[in-house]
Amino acid sequence: MNEQEKMLNERLNKKIHSYTEYRKDRNGNSIPYHRYYFSYNNKKYLFTSEAEAREKYKRLFYGEPEQVKAKNTPSTDITVEQAIKDWFVSYAKAVKPSTAARAYMTVKNTIIPAVGSIKVLEITTADIQQMCNSCATTGSAKKAYEYLRRFYKEKHYLHRFEISPFDAVNYKQYEPHMDKQIFNDKEIADICDEAINYKTYKYGYIFYLLAMTGMRVGEARALRIRDFIFDNKGNYKLAIDETVNEGVKFTNFDEHINTTELLTPKTKSSARTIPISSDIFEEFLKYKHLSRLTSLISSRHEYDDRADEFVFANRNGNPANHKQIYKEWNELLQACGIPKRGRTLHSLRHTFATRRTQEGTPPKQLSQYLGHSDTRTTEQIYAHTQPEELREHIVNYPMNEPREDKK
Numbered sequence: 001m002n003e004q005e006k007m008l009n010e011r012l013n014k015k016i017h018s019y020t021e022y023r024k025d026r027n028g029n030s031i032p033y034h035r036y037y038f039s040y041n042n043k044k045y046l047f048t049s050e051a052e053a054r055e056k057y058k059r060l061f062y063g064e065p066e067q068v069k070a071k072n073t074p075s076t077d078i079t080v081e082q083a084i085k086d087w088f089v090s091y092a093k094a095v096k097p098s099t100a101a102r103a104y105m106t107v108k109n110t111i112i113p114a115v116g117s118i119k120v121l122e123i124t125t126a127d128i129q130q131m132c133n134s135c136a137t138t139g140s141a142k143k144a145y146e147y148l149r150r151f152y153k154e155k156h157y158l159h160r161f162e163i164s165p166f167d168a169v170n171y172k173q174y175e176p177h178m179d180k181q182i183f184n185d186k187e188i189a190d191i192c193d194e195a196i197n198y199k200t201y202k203y204g205y206i207f208y209l210l211a212m213t214g215m216r217v218g219e220a221r222a223l224r225i226r227d228f229i230f231d232n233k234g235n236y237k238l239a240i241d242e243t244v245n246e247g248v249k250f251t252n253f254d255e256h257i258n259t260t261e262l263l264t265p266k267t268k269s270s271a272r273t274i275p276i277s278s279d280i281f282e283e284f285l286k287y288k289h290l291s292r293l294t295s296l297i298s299s300r301h302e303y304d305d306r307a308d309e310f311v312f313a314n315r316n317g318n319p320a321n322h323k324q325i326y327k328e329w330n331e332l333l334q335a336c337g338i339p340k341r342g343r344t345l346h347s348l349r350h351t352f353a354t355r356r357t358q359e360g361t362p363p364k365q366l367s368q369y370l371g372h373s374d375t376r377t378t379e380q381i382y383a384h385t386q387p388e389e390l391r392e393h394i395v396n397y398p399m400n401e402p403r404e405d406k407k
Helices: 003-015 050-061 080-093 097-115 125-133 141-154 185-195 204-213 217-221 278-287 322-336 346-359 363-370 375-382
Strands: 017-024 030-040 043-047 228-230 236-240 243-252 255-263 272-275
Touching: 003 030, 003 050, 030 050, 043 050, 080 097, 080 141, 080 243, 097 125, 097 141, 097 243, 097 255, 125 141, 185 204, 185 322, 204 217, 204 278, 204 322, 204 346, 217 243, 217 322, 228 278, 236 278, 272 363, 346 363, 363 375
Parallel strands: none
Antiparallel strands: 017 030, 030 043, 228 236, 236 272, 243 255
16 A cells, blocks of 8 residues: 555545434334535535445545536436435335335336436426326325435435425325215125125125224234124124234345235234124124134133134135235225225225214224324324215224223
């Protein structure tokens, strides 16, 4: 190592600084992000790795002019597609696999086809608006906008624009109104009547249960036989302790594996015991070929050797695959003559919660029933549709019962 290289290394050790940002993932865990920076000729440079910082400083030190470019000019000849793929792998490691899977589909199917070929610092408001316009029929404009903007912000491209190309973009005009996701009273009745045809629908009871309770799809898929409770006072209840989370884990953007995990519910408030009607309970016994008199023996009932069996199971006894459930869901909608667009299984939850809101159920009680962490979530999402659109009397029990722990 010559004297010049020694001097450079000493300068690198003094000039390159670092700091750590902490961000929380969906589970509330703090994820560290390390940043490295230095100033050179009154200009600040920021990097995500020390190696990149050292390499950049060396090029500036040795006077490579092509690396020192003006503001709003790309530091490398890189496109949005190349840069966002690199960013996505880091993002996917910081969120749940299910969140990563949804983000992946948005990046792959919407962002890259629309703006992937554009240089990262040459993108314009018109380009982003055109991307949102392309989502007009899919309702994914907001997600595409948010993921693209997050990428630009976290990769430190955004501050290099004099005026942000995102500020004047209107994506909200393409967002489907919540009303369009709500089923009317006849549609809910038709869904429930069709769903209990178990010769046609292997997982029909899940559609009936979601419509009648408003629980989340992942929570329903994780239900075990023991979670259906008939206590000594004649009350019917349902214990929600787990949820199925399906997603994708990435080694790089083009290489990933599908994952299925059985987790605790998404928030502390989501672990709960909810009251259910006798109709829901009786339909459960019918679906699983159980007898109340011979099987139910305690307040948190044991069903002989079937207690731990998943209510909605595949051939291997594991929670049913979501693709098969959605296949039957689409078939059921078609049989009922209900348009599919905007009508997902989660729409049953929206419908249930909206009806209860319009009936005057106190927000606190409804939040507890739905498993929301606070009443603001309930009020912001569900105070929107007209009372006449909603079905009457899905559940006849109060919604303020405390959580019962497993025994």
